[in-house]
Amino acid sequence: MLRPRIIPCLLVHNDGLVKTVRFAEPKYVGDPLNAVRIFNEKEVDELIVADIDATAVGREPNYALIANLAAECRMPLCYAGGVTTAGQVQRIISLGVEKVAISSAAIASPDVVAESAQRVGSQSIVVVLDVRKTGLLRRYELFTHNGKRSSGQDPVEFARRAAALGAGEILVNSIDQDGTMHGYDQALIDQIRDAVSLPLSVAGGAGSLEDIQDLISRHGIIGAVAGSLFVFKGKYRAVLINYPSRAEKDELLNRARSLRSS
DSSP: OOOOEEEEEEEEETTEEEEEETTEEEEEEEOHHHHHHHHHHTTOSOEEEEETTHHHHTOOOOHHHHHHHHHHOOSOEEEESSOOSHHHHHHHHHTTOSEEEEOHHHHHOTHHHHHHHHHHOGGGEEEEEEEEEETTTTEEEEEETTTTEEOOOOHHHHHHHHHHHTOSEEEEEETTTTTTOSOOOHHHHHHHHHHOOSOEEEESOOOSHHHHHHHHHHHSSOEEEESHHHHEETTTTEEOOOOOOHHHHHHHHHHHHHHHHO
16 A cells, blocks of 8 residues: 655765755765664665765666665665666666666666566666756756756656656655755645656755655645655754654654644
């Protein structure tokens, strides 16, 4: 049965775990494998690991790292970073990863989405939309290469295209909100949710469990992705891997359901 998911997102840079603000200023927060072990103990719903170097420097995914992550991970794992071909997707899935996220390549070569879905199944293909507001009218636009390259494409239209190509899930990531802990971009999420019926996950801006509760109460079955919220603690942003307990998560979901039905 489909249900809301609360998903930590780990960013890997120079083989270390980092957190960014608006896709810049990476701050070292620890070892990726150690973070995975901690999240195992906390029984997280799902985990996203994104290598933010691979596409930026034009290299293939780090298969050794992926294999190590998959061996440690006791929850469903989604990997992102440097994926450009269906063959790479198939190799990553063979290492024990449940989902592969495709971002820049989905825009540059959309057929890679269709071919990957044919090889490993749509349920394993996530298309990532990294979105930023641009221009005087502050229109939403897709960016690639860690938010450095404008694609000129509208995220809503591209979400529809990704669905038609065979993507099994859309992940919407607000560059403007990334690392700010000021809350999700609800207007952006509303537009994508209205455009596609695929499973949807959203990232960028979660600063509290209340932000996640509000998101779920508004959209029901959705993936609430957070980075800073699960690696920092307190107003001074001390590094501390954390995640709501089972009781806290149940209470959050019950409140969200109550708000949604009221």
